[in-house]
Amino acid sequence: MSAKDTISRLLRCRAVLEKLKLLGMVKVYSDNLAAAVGVSAALVRKDFSIFGLTGHRRGGYRIDDLLSQLNRILGRDQPLKVLIVGCGKIGTALMNYRGFGTQGVRIIAGFDVDPEKINPNAVPPVYPMDDFERVMNAEQIRVAILATPENTAAHVAERMIMAGIRGILNFAPIPLKGGPSCLVQNIDIALELENLYYFVRLGEAT
Amino acid sequence: MSAKDTISRLLRCRAVLEKLKLLGMVKVYSDNLAAAVGVSAALVRKDFSIFGLTGHRRGGYRIDDLLSQLNRILGRDQPLKVLIVGCGKIGTALMNYRGFGTQGVRIIAGFDVDPEKINPNAVPPVYPMDDFERVMNAEQIRVAILATPENTAAHVAERMIMAGIRGILNFAPIPLKGGPSCLVQNIDIALELENLYYFVRLGEAT
Ligand SMILES: NC(=O)c1ccc[n+]([C@@H]2O[C@H](COP(=O)([O-])OP(=O)(O)OC[C@H]3O[C@@H](n4cnc5c(N)ncnc54)[C@H](O)[C@@H]3O)[C@@H](O)[C@H]2O)c1
Numbered sequence: 192m193s194a195k196d197t198i199s200r201l202l203r204c205r206a207v208l209e210k211l212k213l214l215g216m217v218k219v220y221s222d223n224l225a226a227a228v229g230v231s232a233a234l235v236r237k238d239f240s241i242f243g244l245t246g247h248r249r250g251g252y253r254i255d256d257l258l259s260q261l262n263r264i265l266g267r268d269q270p271l272k273v274l275i276v277g278c279g280k281i282g283t284a285l286m287n288y289r290g291f292g293t294q295g296v297r298i299i300a301g302f303d304v305d306p307e308k309i310n311p312n313a314v315p316p317v318y319p320m321d322d323f324e325r326v327m328n329a330e331q332i333r334v335a336i337l338a339t340p341e342n343t344a345a346h347v348a349e350r351m352i353m354a355g356i357r358g359i360l361n362f363a364p365i366p367l368k369g370g371p372s373c374l375v376q377n378i379d380i381a382l383e384l385e386n387l388y389y390f391v392r393l394g395e396a397t
Numbered sequence: 398m399s400a401k402d403t404i405s406r407l408l409r410c411r412a413v414l415e416k417l418k419l420l421g422m423v424k425v426y427s428d429n430l431a432a433a434v435g436v437s438a439a440l441v442r443k444d445f446s447i448f449g450l451t452g453h454r455r456g457g458y459r460i461d462d463l464l465s466q467l468n469r470i471l472g473r474d475q476p477l478k479v480l481i482v483g484c485g486k487i488g489t490a491l492m493n494y495r496g497f498g499t500q501g502v503r504i505i506a507g508f509d510v511d512p513e514k515i516n517p518n519a520v521p522p523v524y525p526m527d528d529f530e531r532v533m534n535a536e537q538i539r540v541a542i543l544a545t546p547e548n549t550a551a552h553v554a555e556r557m558i559m560a561g562i563r564g565i566l567n568f569a570p571i572p573l574k575g576g577p578s579c580l581v582q583n584i585d586i587a588l589e590l591e592n593l594y595y596f597v598r599l600g601e602a603t
């Protein structure tokens with residue numbers, strides 16, 4: 192299990208705990224938490240012990256305690272401010288998604304090269320690509336989503352990294368590599384479908 | 398590395414080889430292929446040896462040979478037919494994506510409960526949810542994308558599985574678990590951003 196997997200599990204735990212808290216719950220057992228996160232209780236307890244998360248196993252964990260410990264570890268003091276480059280189908284779906292707000296993610300602005308997409312008065316605003324560096328610095332943003340066509344992706348990523356972006360979520364179907372100063376997480380939806388198909392077929396064959 | 402990672406790399410290799418072929422190339426060295434896929438050449442060679450993919454290392458691999466071997470292993474004889482449940486922001490972006498065609502993925506139809514979204518004459522057509530089982534069986538489809546709101550996801554997944562769906566790509570931000578008869582791949586975009594932020598902050602702290 193990589194560090195990314197461990198952090199993903201802790202992030203999922205936090206999202207589940209926030210929902211349980213909204214429902215009025217005060218305590219949770221590791222088995223219940225694990226089931227909601229979709230992993231084994233042993234793995235949750237292992238993750239917790241790596242980060243020194245404590246609770247009274249017999250009586251369960253206090254949700255408030257766990258949340259404040261997780262927020263200290265994962266950082267939650269400030270909203271995660273993100274820029275989007277490419278305001279087409281995927282970019283627009285992300286810009287209009289209200290669900291980000293509940294998870295502390297704020298899309299600050301979108302950028303595009305198509306004049307028809309530019310609208311500085313929209314919420315969030317869509318600016319021309321020329322404004323990217325200015326807005327990034329003014330808002331001190333370090334993470335961006337890349338949602339431009341495949342043949343522009345490497346060029347756009349390079350521009351992001353030169354400007355000072357340190358984390359890119361890439362939707363273009365080519366695996367971009369970051370560098371010493373920038374992490375890239377690739378999401379390839381077609382590849383996920385092909386992968387799913389392979390294992391479905393494998394299951395049918397056996 | 399899990400089996401899924403290995404298959405993902407082979408799928409990426411195939412996508413890269415198809416693009417190289419379109420450019421008129423006939424041979425490729427494992428180093429070049431590895432760079433395009435975003436992994437080390439040693440890993441590509443290891444994957445190839447697991448599946449018995451051969452080539453003359455000194456002269457590189459013949460692209461046509463590799464492609465026919467990969468298509469035999471990964472299956473490419475028929476298009477991957479997929480249904481989408483939930484034709485909102487994400488669902489619509491996926492239904493209108495021309496890029497799936499080049500990777501052999503065909504969105505056969507969408508389904509929704511909102512009468513305003515229903516349009517059997519659209520391409521692809523959008524049907525009421527009541528028609529899901531009928532279309533799934535008529536087209537013999539085994540994989541579906543779930544793009545409905547979070548609070549409906551578990552119910553929609555259950556219905557898919559009962560109908561006979563064996564693979565679900567889930568965009569709702571709750572981790573769905575499949576079962577013995579159905580694989581689920583969860584894509585949580587907000588979680589990916591939070592994860593990216595954690596490691597960007599970690600990099601800045603050290
Ligand atoms: N739509 C999907 O469902 C889907 C699925 C899988 C992968 N993808 C990938 O996601 C990316 C975005 O897809 P989409 O369907 O939203 O595409 P799209 O064509 O609808 O939108 C792309 C946007 O990027 C803008 N753009 C082009 N060059 C630019 C540049 N240099 N700088 C800034 N903006 C630029 C375009 O003007 C356009 O608005 C593509 O790489 C695509 O392959 C999309």
Ligand SMILES: NC(=O)c1ccc[n+]([C@@H]2O[C@H](COP(=O)([O-])OP(=O)(O)OC[C@H]3O[C@@H](n4cnc5c(N)ncnc54)[C@H](O)[C@@H]3O)[C@@H](O)[C@H]2O)c1
Nearest residue numbers: 284285288483484485486487509510511544545546547569
């Ligand atoms: N839009 C994004 O960028 C984004 C990002 C991350 C996660 N998600 C997640 O993806 C899912 C889809 O998001 P969206 O933004 O497209 O939502 P949306 O509200 O725009 O679309 C959801 C669609 O599902 C339909 N629907 C509701 N209940 C249904 C049911 N029982 N059966 C069939 N259809 C039903 C609705 O009528 C609507 O058309 C949500 O779970 C959301 O949390 C979306």
